Amino acid sequence: MPETTYLDANELLINMGPQHPATHGVLRVKLKLDGERVLGSECVIGYLHRGVEKIAENRTYAQFAPYTDRMDYVAAVTNGMGYVEAVEKLLGVEIPPRAQYTRMVLAELQRLASHLLWLGTHALDLGAMTPVFYTFREREEILKIFEKYCGARLTTHAFRIGGLQYDLYDGFEQECLKFCDYLLPKIDEYEQLLTRNRIWIDRTRGVGVLSAADAVAYGVTGPVLRGSGVKWDIRKAQPYEAYDKIEFEVPVGQHGDTYDRYIVRIQEMRQSVRIIRQCVERLAPGPIFGKVGKVIKPPVGEVYHSIEAPKGELGYFVVSDGSTNPYRVRVRPPSFVNLQALDIMIRGYLVADVVAVIGTLDIVLGEVDR
Amino acid sequence: MPQNSIDILQAHPYILALIKILIVLLVLSGIVAYLVYMERKVLSFMQARLGPMRVGPWGLLQPVADGIKLLLKEDIIPAGADKFIFLLAPTISVMTAFTVFAVIPFAGNFYISDINVGLLFILGVSSLGIYGIILGGWSSNSHYPLLGAMRSAAQLVSYEVAAGMALVGVLLLSNSLSMVEIVNRQQQMGVWNVFLQPVAFVIYLIAGLAETNRNPFDLPEAESELTAGFHTEYSGFRFALYFLAEYTNMVVVSCIAVTMFLGGWLRPFASVRALDFLRFAPVASLAGAAAFILWLGLKSLLPLERYFFVALAITCVLLAGAVAIPAVLNAIQGIFWFSLKVLVFLYAFIWYRGTFPRYRYDQLMAVGWRWMIPTALGNLIVTAVVRYFVSARA
Numbered sequence: 190m191p192e193t194t195y196l197d198a199n200e201l202l203i204n205m206g207p208q209h210p211a212t213h214g215v216l217r218v219k220l221k222l223d224g225e226r227v228l229g230s231e232c233v234i235g236y237l238h239r240g241v242e243k244i245a246e247n248r249t250y251a252q253f254a255p256y257t258d259r260m261d262y263v264a265a266v267t268n269g270m271g272y273v274e275a276v277e278k279l280l281g282v283e284i285p286p287r288a289q290y291t292r293m294v295l296a297e298l299q300r301l302a303s304h305l306l307w308l309g310t311h312a313l314d315l316g317a318m319t320p321v322f323y324t325f326r327e328r329e330e331i332l333k334i335f336e337k338y339c340g341a342r343l344t345t346h347a348f349r350i351g352g353l354q355y356d357l358y359d360g361f362e363q364e365c366l367k368f369c370d371y372l373l374p375k376i377d378e379y380e381q382l383l384t385r386n387r388i389w390i391d392r393t394r395g396v397g398v399l400s401a402a403d404a405v406a407y408g409v410t411g412p413v414l415r416g417s418g419v420k421w422d423i424r425k426a427q428p429y430e431a432y433d434k435i436e437f438e439v440p441v442g443q444h445g446d447t448y449d450r451y452i453v454r455i456q457e458m459r460q461s462v463r464i465i466r467q468c469v470e471r472l473a474p475g476p477i478f479g480k481v482g483k484v485i486k487p488p489v490g491e492v493y494h495s496i497e498a499p500k501g502e503l504g505y506f507v508v509s510d511g512s513t514n515p516y517r518v519r520v521r522p523p524s525f526v527n528l529q530a531l532d533i534m535i536r537g538y539l540v541a542d543v544v545a546v547i548g549t550l551d552i553v554l555g556e557v558d559r
Numbered sequence: 560m561p562q563n564s565i566d567i568l569q570a571h572p573y574i575l576a577l578i579k580i581l582i583v584l585l586v587l588s589g590i591v592a593y594l595v596y597m598e599r600k601v602l603s604f605m606q607a608r609l610g611p612m613r614v615g616p617w618g619l620l621q622p623v624a625d626g627i628k629l630l631l632k633e634d635i636i637p638a639g640a641d642k643f644i645f646l647l648a649p650t651i652s653v654m655t656a657f658t659v660f661a662v663i664p665f666a667g668n669f670y671i672s673d674i675n676v677g678l679l680f681i682l683g684v685s686s687l688g689i690y691g692i693i694l695g696g697w698s699s700n701s702h703y704p705l706l707g708a709m710r711s712a713a714q715l716v717s718y719e720v721a722a723g724m725a726l727v728g729v730l731l732l733s734n735s736l737s738m739v740e741i742v743n744r745q746q747q748m749g750v751w752n753v754f755l756q757p758v759a760f761v762i763y764l765i766a767g768l769a770e771t772n773r774n775p776f777d778l779p780e781a782e783s784e785l786t787a788g789f790h791t792e793y794s795g796f797r798f799a800l801y802f803l804a805e806y807t808n809m810v811v812v813s814c815i816a817v818t819m820f821l822g823g824w825l826r827p828f829a830s831v832r833a834l835d836f837l838r839f840a841p842v843a844s845l846a847g848a849a850a851f852i853l854w855l856g857l858k859s860l861l862p863l864e865r866y867f868f869v870a871l872a873i874t875c876v877l878l879a880g881a882v883a884i885p886a887v888l889n890a891i892q893g894i895f896w897f898s899l900k901v902l903v904f905l906y907a908f909i910w911y912r913g914t915f916p917r918y919r920y921d922q923l924m925a926v927g928w929r930w931m932i933p934t935a936l937g938n939l940i941v942t943a944v945v946r947y948f949v950s951a952r953a
Contacts, residue, residue, distance in 0.1 A: 225920070316774065316917025322606035388775050388916045541919045 200228070205543065207236050212547055213310065214554030218531070225539045230532050234525075237558040245518035250276050250485040251350055253518065258344040260522060261556040263306050265345045266299035266335070267498045268556075272518075273348045274429060275494035275505035277479070279487040280350070284479040288352040289430045290468045291477070294365060295338070295347055296430075296496075297461040297468070301372065302331040303499035303551075304454050304461075308379060311451070311548035315392050320379055327375055330368050334361070351481030362469045369462045376458055384452070393447040397534040397546035400445055407530045411501025411523050412457060413550060416442040416450030423497035435467050447549040454551075486513055500524055500551050520559060524552040579671050583660050591806045592622035598909045605913040616864040617855070629802075632795035639700035640792070648698060649790075649797045652691030652804035656811060658684050663814045664739045666824040666893025677738040678730065681815060682723055685770075689715050691804065696789035708789035710778055710920060715770055717927040722766035724935035725759040728942045729819045732756065742823035749830040753820040758938040760820045762931055767812035769927070771805065773908055775915035776923055813904035814897075821900050824893030841895045842883045849875035 201224075206217040215236035221228045241260060245253045257272040258265035270292055277284065305328045309321030332342040337358055339347045347353075383389045399409070404417040414421055422439040424432040440456035442449025487509040495504035501523025510516040527550050534546050567574070596611065596618070603610030611618030636645055662677040664670040674680060689712050696708020729752050730736065733744040745751055753760045769776040790801045817823060828834050849872045856868025882888055918926065 312916065316777070317915065318602075319606050319913045322608060326607050382914065383916075386916065388918055391922050392916055392919060539919060539921065 207233075213552060216528075216547070216552070216554055216557070218543065218547075220540065220543065222540065225541075227535045227538055227540065227543060230535055230543075232528060232531060234528070234554070234557050237554045239559065241559045242518055242520060245515050247514065249513045250487070250515060253515065254348075254350065255344065255346045257520075258346055259555060260520065260559055261303075261498065261500065261503075261524065261553045262343060263553055264299050264303040264499045265343060266295050266347050267303075267496065267503065269346060269348050270296050271494065271496045271498065271503045272505050272507075273350050274496065275492055275507045276350045276485070276487065277481075278494050279490065279492045279507055279509055280481065280485065282351055282479040282481055284352050285476045286431065287472060287475040288477045288479070290472050291353055291357060292348055293430050293432070293435070293468045294465050294472070295335070297465045298331050298334060298365070298368075300461050300499040301458055302328045304458050305331075307454065307499075307548075307551045308451075311545075311551075312383060314544045314548040315389070317383065317386075317389070320382055323375065323379065327372060330371070334364055334368065337361075337364075349478075350485055352476075352478035356477050357472070362472060365465055365469050369465055373459070373462060376455060380455060384455070390448060392545060393451060393549075395444070396447045396538060396542050397549060398444065398446045399530055399534050403533060404445065404530070407533075408526045409501070409530050410526065411498070411551075412450055412453045413501065413527050413530070415440065416453045417445035418443055423495055423502055427495070429494070429496055431468075431471075432464075434471075435464055437464050437467075447545055450549045484513060486511065495521065498523055500553070500556070501527055522556040522559065524550075524554075524556040525559075528552050528557055576671060579669075580661075583665075583671060584657065587657070587660065587807065587810065588803070591803055591810065592626060594806050594809070594905060595625070595802075596622050597905070598912075601906065601909045602913050605910070616859070616861075616867050626799070629799040630796055634795040634797060635792075637699055637701065637792050641698040641700065644694050644698035645792075646797070648691050648695035649793065649800035649804070650691075651694065652688055653800050653807070655684050655688040655691065656804045656807035659811045660814070662738050663811075663818060664742060664823055665897050666891075667739075667742075668890070669894060670739065673737055673739040675740075676736045678726060678736045678741070678819075681738075681811075682719075682726070685808075685811065686719060688804070688808070691801075692789050695793065695801070699789075699792035701792055704789050704791045707791065711772065711789055714772070714776065714778065714923060714927075717924060718766040718769035718776075718931065721927060721931035721935045722763055722770065724932065724939050725756075725762040725766065726815075726819060728756045728759040728935075728939050731939075731942050731946050738818050738823075742818060742825065745822045746825055746829060751820065751822040751825075756820065756938070756942065758934065759942075760816075762935050762938070763816060763820070766931060767816060768908070768911065769923070771808045771812055771908075773809070774912040775918050777912075777917060778920055778923060809905060809908055810901065813901045813908070816904055817897060817900040824897045826892065826896045838888060838892065839883075840899075841888065841891055842879050844899075845875050845879035845882060849873075849879065 201222040203220050203222060204217065205220055206212040207215040209216075212218065217233040217236070219231045219233065221230065239259075241256050244256055248256070254269055254272055257268045261268050305324040309324035312318075312320040335345050335347070336342045338361065339345050339355060399413065399417050401417045401419050404414050404419060409417075410421070418441050420439055420441050423429070424437075425439055437460045440453050440460065442453050489509055489511045491506065491508040493504060493506045495502050497503075502521065503523055504521035506517075506519040506521070507515050508517040531546060531550060534550075535543050538546070599621070600610045600618075611621040614620040614624045636642060659681050661671045662674055662680055664673065692711045692715070693708050696704040696706075696711070699705070729741065732748075732752060732755055733741045735741060735744065741752075748755075768774075772778075790798055793801060822829070826834075826837050826840075852868050852875060853872040856865050856872060859865045859868060882891065
């Protein structure tokens with residue numbers, strides 16, 4: 190904590206977390222305060238460290254996949270997708286279009302679920318207690334689709350290396366389209382509650398400002414980066430699966446404040462609905478598995494593959510020594526990198542804003558600590 | 560016998576007053592208990608959930624269960640606390656909250672007392688309520704309660720100024736501080752004060768929210784932030800007292816708003832003869848309640864619950880019949896309209912809680928001092944000037 194106080198006597202060191210309702214898990218933040226103003230902060234992480242990367246070295250490629258679900262546990266589908274794709278890249282297999290579009294539909298549904306959860310808890314942190322019940326109601330519908338598809342709601346392990354284990358169940362397409370039609374008016378409803386709400390604007394506009402230069406310097410990605418006005422979305426920049434065949438826009442903010450990040454995420458939800466609709470249209474019958482052997486033994490080499498997870502760039506760096514187990518798996522989690530920007534985002538703001546900024550960063554501690 | 564008892568009452572006027580006080584106190588405690596139930600239910604229905612459902616049919620006995628739970632809990636006094644003040648503080652809050660009802664006219668024929676400085680009395684007594692909060696927070700000898708108490712006190716004091724000034728606007732119109740007189744004056748003018756003083760009404764409403772620490776001004780109890788409020792160290796019955804005081808204050812604010820701005824016990828458009836059929840509103844609302852309860856009961860799958868609701872519906876029908884007797888109907892007109900208006904206010908309080916985010920502390924103070932107080936002052940000056948010229952012409 191580098192900065193000194195305006196008046197040394199007023200300096201107050203307080204501890205927030207790890208058991209604090211607004212830190213979204215077991216995050217501990219040491220705050221240095223001048224009255225109620227934040228002079229500096231230090232994040233203490235590791236309360237949820239499970240050594241996931243080390244575990245990978247003692248598991249086969251296929252065995253490690255379920256562990257990825259447990260990092261960002263509110264976006265298990267995209268987490269698994271990133272890993273599975275990285276290994277596929279290492280193997281050099283092509284996966285059939287039906288599997289690709291299925292993955293995209295589920296991944297976008299997961300993005301919606303993650304953003305819905307974020308919206309509810311973020312609003313709750315700022316004292317609006319109603320949105321959280323609405324967003325959980327909608328999220329439930331998504332989880333039901335997951336459950337029908339793969340039997341799990343939270344830690345789905347939805348994909349396999351090379352494709353899908355299960356084909357889609359009958360009526361999946363209709364259910365997805367029905368959900369899209371159901372969700373759009375609900376998003377309008379959330380906006381009615383918050384977007385032009387005077388108090389919401391007062392609490393979020395100009396709070397936790399992150400300039401585009403700072404955002405890039407800190408390696409921040411995802412909606413936080415786009416809220417600062419940098420148009421960077423892996424789905425557009427380095428398209429994976431079949432995102433290059435799909436039409437959608439990348440919403441960006443201007444000021445890089447909490448309000449802009451809120452708007453960006455809300456817009457992203459609308460775009461996700463758009464993507465789901467297009468993907469469902471292209472779901473033609475066909476094979477769901479690429480040419481992958483029973484035993485996965487990639488050639489010696491290394492690969493870095495990143496996808497656009499709901500929270501930002503999720504990257505997997507996988508090194509193969511030619512055996513059945515990965516030599517090393519390194520995860521680049523969006524939450525961990527985004528959390529680094531917390532300090533510069535809250536400096537100079539009030540204690541009540543810390544809660545708002547932690548909420549707007551949309552971190553999941555399972556992913557930060559791994 | 561009746562003649563005899565009336566004689567006794569006339570010889571000892573304080574007996575009647577005591578009976579009235581007892582009625583008000585008991586009824587009010589019950590209302591406050593069920594206000595909590597109403598809050599939980601209304602909020603739940605706004606949030607796509609059911610709320611309390613387990614204790615009694617539709618959770619109707621929840622307040623009783625809560626009360627018993629709080630009474631039986633251990634009463635903890637922190638080691639470093641100033642014991643005497645710690646024990647005293649909650650009672651100050653409750654007493655001041657209930658004392659206000661002494662001068663609130665529930666109906667033209669039912670109030671405990673009508674003193675000629677009624678409004679001044681209310682403002683004075685409710686200001687004393689701050690002592691309950693400050694002393695409670697201070698005597699706990701703990702950081703967070705102290706911070707919470709300071710915040711509460713700062714909030715209450717600054718919004719009280721705005722509320723007081725808004726009420727003065729009404730005083731200029733009614734030429735009296737007596738609550739009964741203020742309502743009578745609205746009857747004479749044939750128009751409620753809210754139409755003459757809309758700005759003051761809005762200011763009072765917002766200040767009322769802030770004074771009762773309700774969302775969006777519920778900072779002293781903001782769970783997601785630093786302080787859990789002045790009553791952090793309180794437990795059991797003393798906590799219940801603070802709780803009671805808080806909800807009583809909600810009723811107080813609603814009662815004052817109704818009396819000052821919404822014509823107290825008068826029915827809507829009291830001077831319009833064509834709307835005289837509104838006299839039968841109590842009968843209609845009881846019948847409506849009966850129909851609703853019956854519908855709920857018939858929908859219920861539990862036989863016991865079904866019987867209970869049917870019985871309740873029959874009681875409502877009988878009550879509606881009793882109320883339809885002209886003498887009774889006339890007698891309860893005032894109290895019915897007054898309660899109805901207060902209920903609308905209380906509903907609005909809950910509604911706001913379901914709608915708004917919370918203000919930040921500095922924003923709250925900024926709203927109070929930069930907007931509310933200047934606006935209230937401006938409203939006061941304009942009212943005074945207009946009033947002067949109107950009366951000069953007349």
